[in-house]
Amino acid sequence: MASSKNKPELLKNGKRLDGRELIQLRPIRLEAGVIKNADGSAYLEWGNNRVIAAVYGPMEAQPKHTSDPTKAVIKCRYSMAPFSGLSDHGRSGPNRRATEISKVTREVFENVVMVNEFPGTEINVYIEILQSDGGTRAAGITAASVALANAGIPMKDLVYAVSAGKIGDKIVLDLNMIEDNYSDCDMPMAISPKSGDILLLQMDGNLSTSELRTSIQHIIDAGKTISAAQQDALKRFYASRQPEGEGESEGKGAGMDQEASTG
Amino acid sequence: MREIIFPGQSVDRSASREGTYMEKGEVYSKVVGLYDSSTGSLISLEGAWKPREGEKVIGVVSEIGRKDTYRVNLSVNTEGVIISGRYERYRFRVGDVVEASVARVESGSSVVLERPKPLGFGVVMKIKPTKIPRVIGKGNTMVDQISNLTKCRISVGMNGIVWLSDGNLQLAMAALRKIEEEAHTSGLTERIKKMLSGE
């Protein structure tokens, strides 16, 4: 959060700069199974965010000393492509921020994945931010969750994530980059929709206890929309594998897979 | 009525143990699966192979150990071991394709194999283990059909490895890919028959 002197006006006539209401998600488009080599994968367009997630495993844990004879070890790598931002070329590979996000993301999936079923193995979750516009960790978790389900990894629930925040004294949902930079609070959260359990919680800025409760409630309410997008992506993945004439019509998917133009 | 269900979705208490878990007396799916609420059957659409005793598997010899034991790659998370002595009939080399059955599931990701048999020159194909029952078909109908119509020799391992030799290999492999892709749909045996007879 940069408290800058040339802070832009984030709200105009009660609406946000991109025209959204205070409590409104950006458009979400999800597609499952886009990486053929992976055991499971997903591609997500969330507002201007572009995220790809791939899952490999369960497979033999390497190196051996990282394995746990009682359960599967989850390894998570969140990273941002050097061309993903609107500013200059970034450094490649995970930095300190990405390493922290990788850790808290891993802990989310350690909660829901039934790790005891695959002792001695590892499950690798790779999340790459191809284009960033605020809320990338939430987008990464939402995509990775679909990738894990697509890989057939047994899980208690299909987790989603989104952030809430505050502009002036107004609570807002799903902050984009400019809001994230200049808002008074940003609070990403991952939720298990079945139980409402909070699996990731980070926050910085300022928030009263009542605003905290309101924010969490908005995140839980938004879950219906995000969960539906996740389930729909998985449904479409199988519907697209129907024999000719029996498949549901496509076209709602994100634009990662495409028809070949030449042969 | 079959529908696609998702991890965390509540299912009937009579639902199959496979693919579900219980929490506070309620039963939930733990996978993306096809669920039939009238019969309680839940078929997982994806998932890794979990070895069971007595199952037929196919693997590739990856290492010759001491005292003529052999390590066999069965899947990315499971390795088989053939303990020789009881099976002097065969000497294996690295890269040999072997058909065997699971004698014992060890802790972790290792199984002991018995009754190993070399399969000779051919090609192997990886198929998602959850789709293998469809590749075999009820009473071997599907695999027999492919074999008859392509003149291929085919051996199917529950671990997701299929071995093929002789005959029209490319056609047989295309049929297997189609089964893998469309395993969750009905009328598949007929469609594969049409495909293989060039109709």
Place this chain on the structure above:
Amino acid sequence: MEAIDIVKGNYIRDLIGKGQRPDGRDMLAFRSISIKKGIIQNAEGSAQVDLGGTKVLAGVKVMVGSPMSDTPEQGNQIVSAEHWPGAAREFEPGPPSPESIELARVVDRGIRAAGCINLESLYLEEGKCWDIYIDIYVLNHDGNLIDAGNLAVMSALENTKMPRYENGEAVRTDRTTPLKVNSVVATTTFAKIGDKIVLDASKDEENAMSARLTIATDGSAIRAMQKGMSGSFNIDEVEELSKISMEKHAELKRIMEQ
């Protein structure tokens, strides 16, 4: 390499020895190619290429830098490649592998030798120039990453809009002028399998190959070459492949311009 790849390799060598390919392609045919430009709006240029099952994304970032001391009146072109660990089971996280460095350098060499980007035109003022950062991201590896990477990079360069230069900084809110791309470079990569040679090998075919030859051309001349792996080619083969490469340039150029 997994043990199963040995078995697949033997089968493919046998099949290719008979003049057939596993997917029924001609020995010198590319798989289907599709190109989507401009999918990363935050980048100055981008393109996603699907070459059969191989999926590659290239992103171009343009920023203000300083000329190298030995070329004080030129800008810079910097090509990197990422073997994203999500793209294949055998790709591992960590520092760039020799394979990913080779991929970046081979693609860079063809484009540089052909003068696709006029580096002198990137000079801004004393001590300032444009740096063109080109990143190749492998998203799914099904063989022939070099040709897929080259197609993605060329397409991303064609798609690149330059920022405006103002008071020593890049203004990206106003990207209208296209980057001037002087020529189109196409690479063709051949795989030697047994005593046969195929174009655009899939990953299974690559597992069976003994040698690899990449030829980059701009339609008028050979601009870069790279031989890979422990096997070999003879003089007749290299000459023949260079002719094929020149022919394939027209085909690839047409696809890139669609």
